[in-house]
Amino acid sequence: MKSSCLLACCALLGLNVVACGPGSMPDPGTRTENAQIVDLDNLLITVNGRAELLPEAARWLAEQGQPPASLAGLPLVIEEPLRVGVNDASATFGAGTLGEDDGFSISDVQVKDIxxxxSAGVLHESLARSSTIIFDTAFTGARPRTDVIDARVWALPVAFHDALTRAVGEEAVLAHTEGRARTLQEAGFVLGRVVDARGQPVSGARVRLERGDLADRLYYPSEDLSRAGQEGTSANGLFLYVHSGAEVETFRLSIHGSEDYVWRNAGAMPGHGLVLSLFPGTIAP
Structure with missing residues (x-):
């Protein structure tokens, strides 16, 4: 494990001692004088939820006359994206198989190494290698202390990934990666959805990166995926971050002109896509 890289990334993103350190007392807000100390070093949680095709991907496939593929029976992994990015052998925290209803429940997920x-990702040759953030320490400043329930995991069909690559353009991908990659998958990418409090896509939103030197890597796919500009989200609310195709990068992002959208953690690495939704507040719609 490249522990020095992990610690550097924690420091870069300003995580406090709780996020990278030992257990502590439960979150305030209720009476805690009789509460037990939470031992994060030995805490095991259950993660459950449902996997689906990204709604914009399902809509695009339908427009192309392609029926959505079933995800039932496919493998799903629970992992730490940062650890995946540094090729850490302990990056995976759990694994399971999607049920007939595309649901999953994975127990004994140890949180001490988060x-x-x-994040969680569905694995299949018809899907781009990607994972969806299902718990972000940006909201709490700490690792999970309870089960993660009703998580939503978005799967990206390879055909949809290819359409996004064409929208950005091979020339742009080559430029951002200094010739190392021609596709988003090869370069590494973040695919985000900007939604409102009802979960509906937000048009005209502009993503704000805490690292201003990376801002030129942001793109906003048009509603029909025929192109990708750099002005703001279209009616689909999507944005793309194109990675360099080199070592892992970590950063935080939010939305320009709105304090309702809190800063979120993100990262990018070659060969992998990260999917996340930006929504107002701290509870997903």
């Missing part, structure tokens, strides 16, 4: 976030 640094920034917990």
């Amino acid at each position: 640094h920034l976030s917990l």
Whole structure:
């Protein structure tokens, strides 16, 4: 494990001692004088939820006359994206298989090694290698202390990934990666959805990166995916961050002109896509 890289990333993103350190007392807000100390070093949680095709991907496939593929029976992994990015052998915290209703429940997920976030990804040759953030320490400043329930995991069909690559353009991908990659998958990418409090896509939103030197890597796919500009989200609310195709990068992002959208953790690495939704407040719609 490249522990020095992990610690550096924690420091870069300003995580406090709780996020990268030992257990502590439960969150305030209720009476805690009789509460037990939470031992994060030995805490095991259950993660459950449902996997679906990204709504915009399902809509695009339908427009192309392609029926959505079933995800039932496919493998799903729970992992730490940062650890995946540094090829850490302990990056995976759990694994399971999607049920007939595309649901999953994975128990005995140990949280002590989570640094920034917990994500889940569906694995299949017809899907781009990606994972969806299902717990972000940006909201709490700490690792999970309870089960993660009703998580929503978005799967990206390879055909949809290819359409996004064409929208950005091979020339742009080559430029951002200094010739290392021609596709988003090869370069590494973040695919985000900007939604409102009802979960509906937000048009005209502009993503704000805490690292201003990375701002030129942001793109906003048009509603029909025919192109990708750099002005703001279209009616689909999507944005793309194109990675360099080199070592892992971590950063935080939010939305320009709105304090309702809190800063979120994100990262990018070659060969992998990260999917997340930006929504107002701290509870997903």
